[in-house]
Amino acid sequence: MSRERSDKRRGGFMRIAVAGIGAIGSRHVENIREVGHQAVTVDCARPADYAHVGQVASPGDLDAWVVATPTETHLSVVEQILRRDGGARVLVEKPVCSPRDLASLTRVVANHPHARITVNDIYAHSAAVRKFAEVVREIREKPDPIRKVSVEFTKNRCRDVSLGRFVDTQYGEAGYEWFHILSVLRAVLPSADYDVLVRSAPGFVTPDVSVDVMLPGLPDIELHASTVGRIRFGKLGEPALRSPLALEHTAEGFIPFGSEFRYRFARVEFASGREALLAFEPYFGEAKDYRNTHLINVRDPLGPPEWRSYTITSNQLREGLLVQLHNLVRGYDGPQGIRLPEHRYLTALAERVRDSHQHTRRAIHA
Ligand SMILES: NC(=O)c1ccc[n+]([C@@H]2O[C@H](COP(=O)([O-])OP(=O)(O)OC[C@H]3O[C@@H](n4cnc5c(N)ncnc54)[C@H](O)[C@@H]3O)[C@@H](O)[C@H]2O)c1
Numbered sequence: 233m234s235r236e237r238s239d240k241r242r243g244g245f246m247r248i249a250v251a252g253i254g255a256i257g258s259r260h261v262e263n264i265r266e267v268g269h270q271a272v273t274v275d276c277a278r279p280a281d282y283a284h285v286g287q288v289a290s291p292g293d294l295d296a297w298v299v300a301t302p303t304e305t306h307l308s309v310v311e312q313i314l315r316r317d318g319g320a321r322v323l324v325e326k327p328v329c330s331p332r333d334l335a336s337l338t339r340v341v342a343n344h345p346h347a348r349i350t351v352n353d354i355y356a357h358s359a360a361v362r363k364f365a366e367v368v369r370e371i372r373e374k375p376d377p378i379r380k381v382s383v384e385f386t387k388n389r390c391r392d393v394s395l396g397r398f399v400d401t402q403y404g405e406a407g408y409e410w411f412h413i414l415s416v417l418r419a420v421l422p423s424a425d426y427d428v429l430v431r432s433a434p435g436f437v438t439p440d441v442s443v444d445v446m447l448p449g450l451p452d453i454e455l456h457a458s459t460v461g462r463i464r465f466g467k468l469g470e471p472a473l474r475s476p477l478a479l480e481h482t483a484e485g486f487i488p489f490g491s492e493f494r495y496r497f498a499r500v501e502f503a504s505g506r507e508a509l510l511a512f513e514p515y516f517g518e519a520k521d522y523r524n525t526h527l528i529n530v531r532d533p534l535g536p537p538e539w540r541s542y543t544i545t546s547n548q549l550r551e552g553l554l555v556q557l558h559n560l561v562r563g564y565d566g567p568q569g570i571r572l573p574e575h576r577y578l579t580a581l582a583e584r585v586r587d588s589h590q591h592t593r594r595a596i597h598a
Contacts, residue, residue: 245268245270246264246270246557246558246561247295248264248269248296249272250298251275251285252325253274253275254301255392260298261273263549263553263554264298286312291317295561296323296557297320298325298352299313299324304329304333306325306327306329306330306333307336307340310322314344314347317347318347322560323556327351327575328351331402331578337570341569341570348560348563349569350559351569351570353415354415354552355415355419357548358546359544359551360512362419363542364498365420371502376503377503378420378500378501378503379502380452381421381452381499381501382453383453383454383499384455384468384469385409385412385456386458386463388490390489403578404582405585406441407582409457410441410457411571411574417429418430425449428450431577437581438588439589441457441458443455443581461486461491462486463487466495467482468509469495469497469509469511471539473511474515474527475518478516481493492516492517493516494512494516506531506533507531508528508530509539510526511526511529513526514527523547526545527542527544528541528544
């Protein structure tokens, strides 16, 4: 059901309340305002229009809410919003809530059939990921089945943490990049394979965190995300990197403290030997808006030796936010909602990471 409040009253512009204007919420506010929508800010500890969601005036006059408070507060903030407006449109930052709150959030969603609650899934709406999925699908349909998928999302977040940025104490490492990694996998794998993967226990998991998935009938899948800068697959993403500094870090296998470099790529290898590679931000430091340029490379062992390349220019955070808000308000988004299977997977992954840390500690002390 669509409310279409903004079309009637504000000539297509929306009025959005953003709860939590820390690192990510403040960027949402900027992005909302930059395109002419109105943002109402709510933060209990920073200068904002309101300190609490319960104080926001005329909630019925809002088109949607964005919840960007720390993860462990998401359930209570969503409940407060729904007490103000039982039909609210709410985009909640990922992870959608703490693992222990997933059952309660599911009940809250079921008890508010006129509301729409969606978890912010940037990579599901990324132009680069969508183009990459199209390239991969074309090759798969030749037919040339996928043999292996590798995805890495590594950053050195130690400076952010030392500056007091929100630390995910519930999902641990699994709370940062793994939701995005699942979105990329969902885009490239056949949907039946993805469903098997996300409903299975994570495969072999290391403390730092690497996951190797070996499930019958599925391609080999190797995944890695480090928040302390440890690179696992430096060689795999290199062919798409265009920045000497980025290449230096991948060769060293480490992103140093304070560096803004994010090593993010997805690579699909096919039975024929074809390869498709997507690198996010491969021009790191080379251009002012390097964050918005992404590269897809495709190589066919039977074709010309050079890679076929596509450049995709897109501000993923802004476009993902605006598309999802638009869909929420217009009611176009289908039942994507809170992505429960993904959050159950993240919960299982967080447990496996904790177990592997304990195992390592025991081995050291033995
Ligand atoms: N989608 C992404 O790629 C992405 C990236 C970063 C963070 N996140 C998620 O965004 C959320 C916030 O992360 P962050 O790094 O911006 O945190 P942050 O600590 O920088 O900001 C959180 C803000 O929320 C405020 N706050 C806390 N409780 C509140 C309440 N009940 N009502 C109003 N304000 C409240 C705090 O004062 C703070 O300003 C987390 O869930 C995190 O996982 C998502």
